[in-house]
Amino acid sequence: MSENFERCSKCKTVLKIEEHGFGGPGGKDSEPIFCPKCNNLLGESRTSGWWHVVPANQEEVKDFEAKENTPPWE
């Protein structure tokens, strides 16, 4: 299972995006990713399963914000 973190551009919630159900046969489709809080469309990403989006917990938000505030060259 892979997971990603993203901040909703609309309600600013940090979201955990998990990929589920892959490993089976069949091609990858573009599946939309919606914010569970405000239904904002975050984007589309290809998956052979589906995206499960939940608000990140406190610790995950802290990690996300630490990375967000670190410039890529540091």
Ligand SMILES: [Zn+2]
């Ligand atoms: Zn949102």
